[in-house]
Amino acid sequence: MAEASSRAIESNQSGPHERLEEVVSKHLRTVSRRPVADHTRLAFEAMQQWLGAGNSLPIILDACCGVGDSTRNLAAQHSDHLVVGIDKSIKRLSKERAVADPSNMLLLQADLNDFYRLLVQESIQIARHYILYPNPWPKAAHLGRRWHGAPVFSDIIKVKGPLELRSNWKLYLEEFQLALKVAGIASELEPFTPETPISPFEAKYHASGQKLWRLTAHT
Numbered sequence: 001m002a003e004a005s006s007r008a009i010e011s012n013q014s015g016p017h018e019r020l021e022e023v024v025s026k027h028l029r030t031v032s033r034r035p036v037a038d039h040t041r042l043a044f045e046a047m048q049q050w051l052g053a054g055n056s057l058p059i060i061l062d063a064c065c066g067v068g069d070s071t072r073n074l075a076a077q078h079s080d081h082l083v084v085g086i087d088k089s090i091k092r093l094s095k096e097r098a099v100a101d102p103s104n105m106l107l108l109q110a111d112l113n114d115f116y117r118l119l120v121q122e123s124i125q126i127a128r129h130y131i132l133y134p135n136p137w138p139k140a141a142h143l144g145r146r147w148h149g150a151p152v153f154s155d156i157i158k159v160k161g162p163l164e165l166r167s168n169w170k171l172y173l174e175e176f177q178l179a180l181k182v183a184g185i186a187s188e189l190e191p192f193t194p195e196t197p198i199s200p201f202e203a204k205y206h207a208s209g210q211k212l213w214r215l216t217a218h219t
């Protein structure tokens with residue numbers, strides 16, 4: 001059962017970070033020279049092989065999939081898609097589940113800071129792109145660790161197609177929305193009540209009575 005005692009996010013920010021636009025604009029102008037970590041390149045190659053055997057079905061990307069339950073749920077809901085869940089934590093990814101995974105899903109350990117760049121470089125087409133409950137990094141000093149404050153934001157928005165983020169921290173999504181606006185991309189932010197939570201974080205925030213938010217865009 002989901003924990004019902006999760007606390008709402010506390011931050012020393014009362015509104016969007018004052019340097020947000022400056023930071024996003026800089027990242028949009030800059031080409032990353034960061035070398036791709038070996039484990040992420042290997043994971044990417046494993047994905048390419050798996051996709052190659054998948055009869056060209058459309059792909060769903062579940063970025064920051066944690067233990068992979070959202071990947072499992074998305075795979076069950078979209079049996080005509082291939083669902084790829086990515087997380088950097090092998091501990092989370094290795095968490096065993098009683099029921100066998102659907103055959104149309106793949107979980108991979110990779111650093112999304114590199115993985116997104118490879119997706120863009122290799123022009124992998126993504127039909128739906130989810131980032132569910134990203135780590136909030138609520139301190140103002142941690143703006144650069146939020147996806148919209150990191151250099152990889154410019155690659156995230158080059159993954160073409162529908163993008164959906166969910167969070168229990170509205171300000172995170174408001175900032176992501178502003179970052180998209182800097183890049184000329186419109187988006188919609190709305191309250192969200194899951195009928196059936198699809199991930200552990202969604203389940204625990206929902207069970208705690210926290211308000212959830214959803215941001216959707218077409219990148």
Ligand SMILES: C[S@@+](CC[C@H](N)C(=O)[O-])C[C@H]1O[C@@H](n2cnc3c(N)ncnc32)[C@H](O)[C@@H]1O
Nearest residue numbers: 064065066087088089111112132133199200201
């Ligand atoms: C708050 S958890 C949410 C997990 C899951 N989406 C859920 O809703 O239950 C955020 C996840 O993002 C993953 N993560 C953070 N930075 C990452 C990165 N650079 N590359 C891949 N995964 C990352 C963490 O390991 C963690 O599992």
